[in-house]
Amino acid sequence: MQTTTVFLILIALCVISFYTGRKRSQIVAMQHGGLDTLHSLPNHYGYMAAVWAALPALFVLLVWMGFESSVLHALVVGQLPQNIQQLPPDELGLYYNQVQGFARGAIDSAQLDEAQISAAEYYIRTVTSFSQMKATLVFVVAIIGALLAIRRVTPVFRARNHVEKIFEWVLFSSSFVAVLTTLGIVLSVMFEAIRFFQIIPVQDFLFGLQWSPQMAIRANQVAASGSFGFVPLLVGTLLISTVALLIAVPIGLMSAIYLSEYASRRFRAVTKPVLEILAGVPTVVYGFFAALTVAPFIREMGESVGLNVASESAMAAGLVMGIMIIPFVMSLSDDIINAVPVSLREASLGMGATMNETIRKVVLPAALPGIVGGILLAASRAIGETMIVVMAAGLSAKLTINPLEAVTTITVQIVTLLVGDQEFDNPKTLAAFALGLVLFFVTLLLNFIALHVVRKYREQYE
Amino acid sequence: MNSMSDSNRSNTTAAIAASLKKRYARERRFQWYGRLAVLTGFIFLFILLTDIVIKGSPAFTQHFIKLDIDFNTEVLGISQNATAEEISGADFSAVVKDSLRTMFPDVSGRKEKKALYRLISIRAEYTLRDMVLENPALLGTNAEVWLLAHSEAGSYLKGQVDASAPESDRKVKDIQVVWLDTLAKEGRTESRFNSTFFLSGDSREPELAGIKAALYGSLFTLLVTFCLAFPIGVLSAIYLEEFAPRNRLTDLIEININNLAAVPSIVFGLLGLAVFINFFELPRSAPLVGGVVLALMTLPTIIITSRAAIQAVPPSIQEAAMGVGASKLQTVFHHVLPVAMPGVLTGSIIGMAQALGETAPLLMIGMVAFIMDVPGGVTDPSTVLPVQIYLWADSPERGFTEKTSAAIMVLMAFLILMNGLAVYLRKRFELK
Numbered sequence: 041m042q043t044t045t046v047f048l049i050l051i052a053l054c055v056i057s058f059y060t061g062r063k064r065s066q067i068v069a070m071q072h073g074g075l076d077t078l079h080s081l082p083n084h085y086g087y088m089a090a091v092w093a094a095l096p097a098l099f100v101l102l103v104w105m106g107f108e109s110s111v112l113h114a115l116v117v118g119q120l121p122q123n124i125q126q127l128p129p130d131e132l133g134l135y136y137n138q139v140q141g142f143a144r145g146a147i148d149s150a151q152l153d154e155a156q157i158s159a160a161e162y163y164i165r166t167v168t169s170f171s172q173m174k175a176t177l178v179f180v181v182a183i184i185g186a187l188l189a190i191r192r193v194t195p196v197f198r199a200r201n202h203v204e205k206i207f208e209w210v211l212f213s214s215s216f217v218a219v220l221t222t223l224g225i226v227l228s229v230m231f232e233a234i235r236f237f238q239i240i241p242v243q244d245f246l247f248g249l250q251w252s253p254q255m256a257i258r259a260n261q262v263a264a265s266g267s268f269g270f271v272p273l274l275v276g277t278l279l280i281s282t283v284a285l286l287i288a289v290p291i292g293l294m295s296a297i298y299l300s301e302y303a304s305r306r307f308r309a310v311t312k313p314v315l316e317i318l319a320g321v322p323t324v325v326y327g328f329f330a331a332l333t334v335a336p337f338i339r340e341m342g343e344s345v346g347l348n349v350a351s352e353s354a355m356a357a358g359l360v361m362g363i364m365i366i367p368f369v370m371s372l373s374d375d376i377i378n379a380v381p382v383s384l385r386e387a388s389l390g391m392g393a394t395m396n397e398t399i400r401k402v403v404l405p406a407a408l409p410g411i412v413g414g415i416l417l418a419a420s421r422a423i424g425e426t427m428i429v430v431m432a433a434g435l436s437a438k439l440t441i442n443p444l445e446a447v448t449t450i451t452v453q454i455v456t457l458l459v460g461d462q463e464f465d466n467p468k469t470l471a472a473f474a475l476g477l478v479l480f481f482v483t484l485l486l487n488f489i490a491l492h493v494v495r496k497y498r499e500q501y502e
Numbered sequence: 503m504n505s506m507s508d509s510n511r512s513n514t515t516a517a518i519a520a521s522l523k524k525r526y527a528r529e530r531r532f533q534w535y536g537r538l539a540v541l542t543g544f545i546f547l548f549i550l551l552t553d554i555v556i557k558g559s560p561a562f563t564q565h566f567i568k569l570d571i572d573f574n575t576e577v578l579g580i581s582q583n584a585t586a587e588e589i590s591g592a593d594f595s596a597v598v599k600d601s602l603r604t605m606f607p608d609v610s611g612r613k614e615k616k617a618l619y620r621l622i623s624i625r626a627e628y629t630l631r632d633m634v635l636e637n638p639a640l641l642g643t644n645a646e647v648w649l650l651a652h653s654e655a656g657s658y659l660k661g662q663v664d665a666s667a668p669e670s671d672r673k674v675k676d677i678q679v680v681w682l683d684t685l686a687k688e689g690r691t692e693s694r695f696n697s698t699f700f701l702s703g704d705s706r707e708p709e710l711a712g713i714k715a716a717l718y719g720s721l722f723t724l725l726v727t728f729c730l731a732f733p734i735g736v737l738s739a740i741y742l743e744e745f746a747p748r749n750r751l752t753d754l755i756e757i758n759i760n761n762l763a764a765v766p767s768i769v770f771g772l773l774g775l776a777v778f779i780n781f782f783e784l785p786r787s788a789p790l791v792g793g794v795v796l797a798l799m800t801l802p803t804i805i806i807t808s809r810a811a812i813q814a815v816p817p818s819i820q821e822a823a824m825g826v827g828a829s830k831l832q833t834v835f836h837h838v839l840p841v842a843m844p845g846v847l848t849g850s851i852i853g854m855a856q857a858l859g860e861t862a863p864l865l866m867i868g869m870v871a872f873i874m875d876v877p878g879g880v881t882d883p884s885t886v887l888p889v890q891i892y893l894w895a896d897s898p899e900r901g902f903t904e905k906t907s908a909a910i911m912v913l914m915a916f917l918i919l920m921n922g923l924a925v926y927l928r929k930r931f932e933l934k
Contacts, residue, residue, distance in 0.1 A: 204831045215738035218758045228776035291539045298536025315543045322859030324888040328895045363546045396532035424766025426862035476772040487764040
């Protein structure tokens with residue numbers, strides 16, 4: 041039986057348990073002299089029955105699904121002839137994959153030998169009996185759970201407290217998903233990165249000036265042995281991010297100043313949402329815009345003044361990325377400028393300073409830490425941005441700080457390394473995780489500093 | 503003494519008066535910088551949108567060419583009363599080629615013939631086959647049939663090709679230009695609404711490519727995302743706002759949520775690849791995995807906005823509920839949450855819009871495959887609209903550029919719809 045079917049029947053069982061529990065509590069209450077004798081509402085007894093039908097059964101289902109494939113693997117391999125069981129693990133894995141593929145109807149029988157076909161038949165039999173066993177087990181657990189809960193229905197039983205206690209745990213586990221996600225990210229990326237560093241030394245990665253991960257994925261492929269120097273990627277990333285910030289910070293900051301200090305309320309009410317559309321445009325759209333419109337335009341411009349511009353120049357990607365983060369810089373600086381106390385402005389204006397002197401000499405210095413924090417957040421956004429650079433930046437890692445040349449970035453390399461063939465014991469695939477680790481910690485660090493700076497700044501005026 | 507200070511004062515006044523003009527000029531300049539910055543933002547937005555609309559709008563029409571088709575049984579290689587199976591196997595492309603050759607009898611040579619056949623899309627043979635299958639009496643008769651033009655011919659008919667450019671720079675050759683002009687003069691070309699674009703999946707031929715498969719993929723992915731992110735997000739927000747004790751563990755959870763909001767999306771893709779595909783062995787390219795990854799990514803947005811919405815509920819409502827003896831849980835679910843719901847929904851819709859536009863993490867988990875078939879469930883291989891845009895943008899065929907822009911227009915239309923809904927909900931919420 042399909043897992044979805046099992047799941048749907050389980051939901052139906054929960055609904056039935058709910059009504060049975062509720063009915064049971066009403067009957068019990070009537071025997072003891074009316075509904076008033078119950079500690080909790082009949083619904084609570086129903087919820088209790090439903091929860092006890094659902095939770096243990098779900099637990100069993102999850103555990104089963106977690107172990108199913110490895111048990112299946114062990115059983116099927118145990119059926120194979122001795123000489124095949126002696127094969128090295130990766131060849132055995134390939135052999136097993138073929139069996140699996142045939143059993144699922146993905147591979148033609150012509151590619152397989154006798155033993156594999158019989159193993160595939162055994163595989164199909166086992167899968168069928170497993171899924172029957174799974175369904176039976178889950179349903180039995182659900183029904184037992186519900187029955188036990190329903191048996192406990194008595195007028196003095198505190199069903200509400202019981203249900204609410206369980207529900208508080210459900211609430212807690214939902215919010216714990218965030219912690220598990222972070223843990224999952226750190227562990228998975230770290231685990232693969234460590235495997236990478238076992239093959240490529242850390243210092244070669246961190247200080248190497250050459251990045252060319254053209255490594256053979258399969259043993260018989262012809263390719264140079266790769267070199268994994270991370271510096272050109274870092275420089276490329278920083279170059280594009282710098283161009284982006286040079287566009288976004290002046291425009292975003294000046295817009296924020298104008299909108300919060302000069303503009304009329306109505307102008308501001310119209311302008312701000314319109315500029316924020318820029319933040320809602322999907323990054324893939326920016327990538328398309330950068331690759332097909334901006335990059336050719338910049339190249340033609342450069343050629344008309346005699347400059348040699350690469351068709352995938354860092355300038356194009358950076359410019360478009362800058363456009364993308366304008367609203368981000370704008371709303372962050374807006375918040376921060378508005379947090380500067382009005383009394384500071386009034387003092388300065390009262391001394392006869394003009395508005396722009398007030399802004400430049402009083403408001404901005406007071407807001408500086410917050411603005412720096414905002415710029416750091418924008419920088420972390422730019423460093424982690426993927427689609428624009430994947431579509432508009434180059435692939436070859438060149439160590440240059442000329443924005444008219446093509447450079448590559450960390451995110452571009454992660455994407456190119458992982459799209460297509462993957463082999464989790466090859467440094468080419470594992471390198472992507474090492475890059476991911478660096479990316480994760482760099483953005484984490486930037487955010488941490490930025491949030492710290494912003495909070496410190498806010499506290500100053502509260 | 504007195505006159506000294508007087509002259510001093512008048513000196514200062516004079517100095518201030520002299521500098522005033524400069525200071526006011528600077529003030530005006532500063533204001534202009536501000537206006538310029540706002541204007542630049544507007545200009546960027548305007549260029550971006552018009553560029554896409556101009557590039558994309560031709561994709562919503564496609565050209566058809568009328569041909570006199572002779573359903574000659576000899577050319578088709580079947581008999582007059584052929585079975586449906588025989589008709590399906592018949593060579594309908596030969597009929598199309600025959601018809602083109604009769605129309606332009608002076609075409610000779612392999613190369614010219616090939617150029618002539620390239621005027622009509624390869625779908626023509628399937629169109630004719632379906633016609634005959636539906637009405638076998640057509641065999642042996644003549645009929646005028648509108649057939650879909652090849653994407654290159656179509657782009658010439660749409661006026662996108664500059665015929666005065668050197669021939670080597672364009673896909674549509676001089677000889678094809680002559681034929682197409684003749685066809686157009688004879689009234690044999692027609693522009694129609696491009697329904698193929700909405701009704702079919704991806705294709706190698708630009709004129710046959712559509713976004714239906716990608717739209718369904720996006721739908722399934724968002725369904726999974728919503729089913730996971732909405733309940734988990736709202737329950738977390740309730741826990742953190744109403745139940746969480748002040749302790750280290752709660753602090754840890756809050757720090758984690760804030761950090762996750764700033765983690766680059768591609769890192770979630772790495773998580774999906776390493777954990778869901780490599781470790782749990784879930785199917786690659788499936789909306790299930792994509793949905794889970796996007797759910798984890800949008801979770802912080804939903805939690806943060808839901809918390810703000812719950813915080814905004816007046817404490818009097820809670821106190822009233824508690825006062826008549828409701829438990830904490832009853833208070834929250836019967837009274838606080840319903841009042842906060844518009845705000846919670848606004849946040850969730852914004853989160854979903856984010857997920858709809860996201861591309862990078864989905865590339866990691868293999869949703870970049872070439873998908874022609876519309877997926878039927880959350881475990882079928884599929885792609886999503888932004889990834890389809892990425893794939894088409896990468897394709898060297900010129901015909902795909904307009905498809906890409908058109909797909910972007912569809913995607914943006916959905917995003918505007920979702921954000922509009924969010925704004926509407928927020929407005930209604932504010933009125934209360």
